[in-house]
Amino acid sequence: MIIMRKHHFLLSCIIAITAFTDGSQQHRNTEDVSDYFEQIRHDPSSLSAFLTAMPKGADLHHHFSGAIFGETYWNVLTESNGWMQPYTIEVDTAGALHKAPWIHFATLSRESRFDSLKQAFLRKASIKDYDPSAGPSDQHFFSTFSRFGAVARYDxxxxxxxxxxxxxxxxxxxxxxxxxxxxxxxxxxxxxxxxxxxxxxxxxxxxxxxxxxxxxxxxxxxxxxxxxxxxxxxxxxxxxxxxxxxxxxxxxxxxxxxxxxxxxxxxxxxxxxxxxxxxxxxxxxxxxxxxxxxxxxxxxxxxxxxxxxxxxxxxxxxxxxxxxxxxxxxxxxxxxxxxxxxxxxxxxxxxxxxxxxxxxxxxxxxxxxxxxxxxxxxxxxxxxxxxxxxxxxxxxxxxxxxxxxxxxxxxxxxxxxxxxxxxxxxxxxxxxxxxxxxxxxxxxxxxxxxxxxxxxxxxxxxxxxxxxxxxxxxxxxxxxxx
The missing domain is CATH 3.20.20.140 (Metal-dependent hydrolases)
Structure with a gap:
């Protein structure tokens, strides 16, 4: 019985020492990583690689429709044969019914202006190529949501x-x-x-x-x-x-x-x-x-x-x-x-x-x-x-x-x-x-x-x-x- 207790005591000590050793090593690793971080702080490429690989937990302030990139919306419209008003760069989903000048994406995709209209849509639906002379930035930002709201709900x-x-x-x-x-x-x-x-x-x-x-x-x-x-x-x-x-x-x-x-x-x-x-x-x-x-x-x-x-x-x-x-x-x-x-x-x-x-x-x-x-x-x-x-x-x-x-x-x-x-x-x-x-x-x-x-x-x-x-x-x- 005494031998058994000694065995358990020694095992507990070994586990505690191992945990302490591992913890101490990890603490040293954290300190070394912290030093390395300061060294690369002003090196854009190294910093970007470091922070890309770093665990980042959660994103807690995140709007569903505004978090989707315009390219994704464009792909959804193309694949579902949605609609576009090429003069105002408005878009709508496949289930909508529109008359000219609205055009189906199936028709639009065969036109030479398709890529230029895509870029125009991206500029309307995001801050891509934003030109301050076009208007206040806050107004431009909040106006983007009306551009893609229907598409976000559609898919x-x-x-x-x-x-x-x-x-x-x-x-x-x-x-x-x-x-x-x-x-x-x-x-x-x-x-x-x-x-x-x-x-x-x-x-x-x-x-x-x-x-x-x-x-x-x-x-x-x-x-x-x-x-x-x-x-x-x-x-x-x-x-x-x-x-x-x-x-x-x-x-x-x-x-x-x-x-x-x-x-x-x-x-x-x-x-x-x-x-x-x-x-x-x-x-x-x-x-x-x-x-x-x-x-x-x-x-x-x-x-x-x-x-x-x-x-x-x-x-x-x-x-x-x-x-x-x-x-x-x-x-x-x-x-x-x-x-x-x-x-x-x-x-x-x-x-x-x-x-x-x-x-x-x-x-x-x-x-x-x-x-x-x-x-x-x-x-x-x-x-x-x-x-x-x-x-x-x-x-x-x-x-x-x-x-x-x-x-x-x-x-x-x-x-x-x-x-x-x-x-x-x-x-x-x-x-x-x-x-x-x-x-x-x-x-x-x-x-x-x-x-x-x-x-x-x-x-x-x-x-x-x-x-x-x-x-x-x-x-x-x-x-x-x-």
Whole structure:
């Protein structure tokens, strides 16, 4: 018996020593990789090769239709014999019916101008060859979505496959992509009066807003709005299964969003459907709110929208949501309108993550807000290419170091890779080249944040974190070997 115990004790010691030795060796590897990273930081080719091979975890700020490249849309239109209006460069799907000057792709593909029309479409559907003299960059960016929206809905499986193949090629293991929440034909008799009572509401009107939304909520449930959420979940689950997206390496999940530039009851109705769908379906992991933050309606109803999220959180306390907030820069709106968007998203709506957060330094109480975000672990989704093109904010003007210095969790995302013609690797290249105070270990922590602050279920999150940690060990060993 004593011999047996000694045997077990010695075995335990050997295991502990081996683990310690392996851990020490890996720590040395990480330090050596960090040194190597600093050596190649200003060597574009070496840095690109390093960051392409580096595990990058997740892309958490990702719009479905805007992440698909224009070439893919063009191929879908060609293969399905869609339509094009060659004078306005508008396109539509095969199921549509149009008259001249619209032309079927089967006819168009035989014409000598086919390739030039493709290039014209790519310029309309992305920032390819963007000419500033053609108009403001933010207007061009948001105008692209009307160019390909119908095609994105027509063949979603092709888009999903594009995401997966690009993710695998650049060592991304998880994407949370945003889809528009479905709507319903339900109209409420008292709707006009309710809408009038809350339009343009401020935080001081919160009692009136909550009372009205209570009535709207009850009326929509009674009218059977839940059926819309159920049908959407069934359709999306079937599509996801048919596309064969998830495997042991990669997963795709969805956030459903409302449009902040629609009228109040339409926004609330879509958000309610989104929250209901997220409560029914594990593939739908969150809710969001999109469209230009400086739009007339979105500015008028910003506080109202935050109160809507607070109201829906009471009914769906376990549903997670991220909010586009602070996607603004000085000069876009009056200075006083830069003072509250992020704070209301965090403190009133209760967002678990913030998308963009660019105007944080303009907040009326930015330092206390950063402390709250740090304490509550409210991550900020940083989109460097997007912020540069839409807002003209980059380098030292960008608040990424402001967040980092106050220990607010950061994740790096693409926003709209297809429109911006970028990928997640390029975002990390921009991070490494523009911000030399952020070192390899910081980048490694930021990558890990992308899984930690994802909206994945806890068991899947733990699995993904384990895979990511193993991937980094393998990556660092390979870097040192070569």
């Amino acid at each position: 979603m499986k092709t888009g999903m496959q594009e995401f997966k193949q690009r993710a695998l090629a650049e060592n991304v293991s998880y994407i949370e992509t945003m889809l528009g929440a479905p709507d319903t034909a339900i109209r409420l008799a008292a709707g006009p009066a309710w809408e009038k009572s809350i339009t343009g509401a401020s935080l001081s009107d919160s009692t009136t807003v909550f009372n009205t939304l209570d009535q709207v909520y009850a009326a929509l449930l009674k009218a059977g709005i839940g059926n819309t959420a159920k049908k959407f979940c069934h359709h999306q689950d079937l599509l996801h299964q048919q596309a064969a997206i998830d495997d042991s390496v990669f997963m795709l999940r969805y956030q459903l969003h409302g449009n902040r530039n629609e009228q109040p009851l339409t926004v609330y109705r879509k958000l309610l459907i989104a929250f209901q769908a997220a409560s029914m379906d594990s593939l739908i992991v969150g809710v969001n709110l999109v469209s230009p933050e400086d739009g007339v309606i979105s500015m008028r109803d910003y506080s109202l929208h935050m109160l809507m999220f607070a109201h829906l959180h009471r009914h769906f306390p376990h549903i997670r949501y991220s909010l586009h907030a602070g996607e603004l820069a000085a000069g876009m709106v009056r200075p006083e309108l830069l003072r509250y968007h992020i704070s209301q998203a965090v403190l009133i709506a209760g967002a678990q993550r913030i998308g963009h957060g660019v105007d944080i330094a303009h907040e009326a109480a930015s330092i206390p807000l950063l402390e709250v975000m740090r304490e509550r672990k409210v991550a900020v989704e940083i989109n460097l290419s997007s912020n540069e093109f839409i807002l003209h904010v980059k380098n030292d003007q960008h608040p990424i170091l402001f967040y980092h210095s106050h220990k607010v969790p950061i994740v790096i995302s693409t926003d709209d890779a297809g429109v911006l013609r970028t990928d997640l690797t390029e975002q990390y290249i921009l991070l490494a080249t523009r911000y030399p105070s952020i070192h390899y270990n910081d980048i490694k922590a930021i990558v890990r944040n992308s899984i930690v602050y994802s909206f994945l279920q806890p068991d899947l999150k733990e699995r993904k974190l384990g895979q990511l940690d193993s991937a980094f060990i393998k990556f660092e060993n390979q870097v040192m070997f070569h």
